[in-house]
Amino acid sequence: MPANRRPLSRSLALLLLPILLVVSGCSSIPTSGPVGVITADTGSDTTDPLIFNPPGPRQDADPESLLNSFVDAGTGAAGDYEIARDYLTDEFAAQWRPEERIIIYGADPQISASPTDGVYQIQLEVEGTINAEGIRTGAPATTTESLTAKLEQNADGQWRITSIPNGIMISSSQAELLLETYSLYFYSSSFEHWVPDVRWFVNRAAIATNIVEAMLDGPAPYLQGSVTSAFPESTTLGVESVPIVSGTATVELSPDVLQETSDLIRQQMQQQLRENLAGLNTVNSVQMTVEGQPVYLGDESNVPHPDLLIPVGDPAVGNKQIVVSGNELFLYQTGETVPIEAVPSVAALDPQDPAMTLSGAGFAFLNGNRTRLYTTGPDQEIIIAATGRGLTSPSFDPNNWVWTASTGPEGLGSTVTAVPPGGSEDSAVSVTAPWLADSAVLELRVSRDGSRALVVTEQEGVSRVFLTGIVRSNDRTPQSLGTPRELFASGPVNTAKWVNEDTVIVAEASAEEEVTPEFLGLDGSVDALSSLEGILHISAGTGPTAIFAGTSEGVRNRVGDTWSNEPVEGVQDPAFPG
Known part of the structure; x- marks a missing residue:
């Protein structure tokens, strides 16, 4: 994390x-x-930085041994990787850029000679890579990569590397000690929230x-x-x-x-x-x-500029959830349901997958066959906000726009729709996302800072989890979903929720099978929770302790590393604000 x-x-x-x-x-x-x-x-x-002191080149080492030792020398960042540079020829050492790309590998590298003299292959089981800006890209299981290294003997008869791709190679266990993750922070487009951008750097x-x-x-x-x-x-x-x-x-x-x-x-x-x-x-x-x-920041009055906003970081969502109970909408807190005053009855619409604005003043839900999205609130009518096929659970952003995605004919392609506060189908906005053209969206959740979306897709039976930025116009109207970044779970996923600013929870919900939810960190970490049979629905509040599971028997909450023994019966589809 x-x-x-x-x-x-x-x-x-x-x-x-x-x-x-x-x-x-x-x-x-x-x-x-x-x-x-x-x-x-x-x-x-x-x-404080942990100092690695790998050995330099061993006298009369053969090429395979030298390359193995060079890989280990990548852990020594001191002196701008002076130990690792000792394995290179003087000319190549001056141009080699060690932190241009960091490969994190699992099993020990395999080094083999090619038919060409002095040319060797280093084959790695890749778990992820980090570029020069500290951006980590994960890799699916069983991903491998082969690097070509060229060596020659110097005047003293010692083998040295004359060519190898820029970067270092470190094992996953070494990465936990050598690398550190940091969240860079940028402003949301409204300057109202901090948005984290998790990076990896060598800890020095x-x-x-x-x-x-x-x-x-x-x-x-x-x-x-x-x-x-x-x-x-x-x-x-x-x-x-x-x-x-x-x-x-x-x-x-x-x-x-x-x-x-x-x-x-x-x-x-x-x-x-x-x-x-x-x-x-x-x-x-x-x-x-x-x-x-x-650099001076203003006048001498010691008063901040009147337009300076103090951004909120990692917004909390409170303790109340919205649930379906007896085919009506209720608030849910500490195991008890509370009626929502002045909200019209929704029983005739067979409600499911409810959602609530961050302020708790607006609500949304789907009908029984997931073809209509409705919105309502205290002293408000029930409005059809969107229609479609296989609509995803509604998600409210901080500006009270409600989001959903629908699947195209035969389950191919998806359309993302955002509806403004109090709006209907007529005022709904189609959010451009070309990268979803061949995929069905199973889940779409807007982050609590309103700048990102968590998207679960499925294509030809294979599910994937993505993060994407939300591009808005000057008046904050959603316009498009940007280039996605993939997160990698241990298995299939069909539901996901935000846990905090840099962690999400994912699972493959199933009415009959044992389900093992996982926390996926934006830093690439994967942490499994205790399994629970028959999880149909996951909700996540503020932080990893506020996790709830909707089952056919009722709602159970996370207690330490396990789940509460007795479900709260008669309650379905819990959802925190957002």
């Missing part, structure tokens, strides 16, 4: 941020005045530099167009390091940032930097500079 989880103290610090912002106006580099510094929380579970002293550089480079492909950064696209580090002295991280930026930003944007930049570096236990304040001089 990501290292920089958002503790309560960070949330409280965010609320105090306007008080901590020190502002002073200027459009060029001033020589006096207050410095823009924001205090960051020191509470973090980030540990330069980690702050990696974090800031990756943030300046922008979000991962699946988030592009759905989140925003306060930093102009042209912004780079003025120097290739982020020094931390006495707990203050100094971020030297390229000079053009002063001409391209307003006071408001600079305050948003400072706020974003603070959020991104708050997970490091070596940092308790952040300062922006240009050409060695502090």
Whole structure:
């Protein structure tokens, strides 16, 4: 799981941020005045880097042995991988880029000679890869990759590598020690929420530099167009390091940032930097500079810009759920159902899969054959919001748009529909998603920050789990789903829910079989929960302890590592807000 989880103290610090912002106006580099510094929380579970000390090349090692040792040498990041570079010729060592691509492998590499002298193949069982920006791409089970290495003997008769793809190779067990996951944070398009972008970095002293550089480079492909950064696209580090002295991280930026930003944007930049570096236990304040001089954030009134928003991170959804009981909609909390006042009867519509807005003031549900999506609320009529074939369970975003997907004829292709608050079929929006053209959508859940969607698809009997960014217009109308990123579960999946900002729960619901739900982390982790027979429905509240299972006997909740013994009978299809 990501290292920089958002503790309560960070949330409280965010609320105090306007008080901590020190502002002073200027459009060029001033020589006096207050410095823009924001205090960051020191509470973090980030540990000091673990140092690996692999051996250098062994005298008179044969090519196969040398390549095996070179793979192990990839764990030694000290001195810019100086030990690993000793396995390369001097010319190749100067151009080799070790962190351009990291391959995480399972079983021991297999090294074999090719028919060409000095050419060898390194075959790996790949569990995932990480690119230069720290973006991890998972791999299905049984994925293999072969790398070609060329070697020659030097003047001393020692074999050295003259060519091999850039990058290092580390085992999955080494990855747990050598690599660290961090959540970069970008703004939602409305600037109201923080949206995490989980990255992997080698855990070493330069980690702050990696974090800031990756943030300046922008979000991962699946988030592009759905989140925003306060930093102009042209912004780079003025120097290739982020020094931390006495707990203050100094971020030297390229000079053009002063001409391209307003006071408001600079305050948003400072706020974003603070959020991104708050997970490091070596940092308790952040300062922006240009050409060695502090960047000032506004006028001397010490009042934040009136348009500066304090984003919410990992929004909570409360303890109340909406359920179906006796063919009517009820609220459900601590094992008891509570009637919803002033909501019309829905019994004649055979309701299932209910949903509730984050405010708890609006509701949606499907009819019995999943061909109609209805919305309603206190003192409101029942509205047909969408029609289709095989509609997915409705999901509300923070702006109270309700989402569903329908399957095309013969189960081929899917259409994603979003309905505005109080809207009907006539006002529904078709959300563009070309990558769903050949797949049936089994589940679609909008994240609590409103910037991402969790999508489960099926094609020719094979299910897949994706994350995708939600691209919206300036008035926040949904427009399209961006390039997807795949998450890999241990087996088939037909239902999924958000657990928190960087974790989802997935399962293959079944009325008769034993079901084993899994937590999938955006960092690539997979954690299985205890099995339970006959799970028909999964709901997830705030965090991994608030997990509920709907069965034919009633609702059961997660208790520690198991499930409650006695189901709450007469209750079906529980769902937290969202």
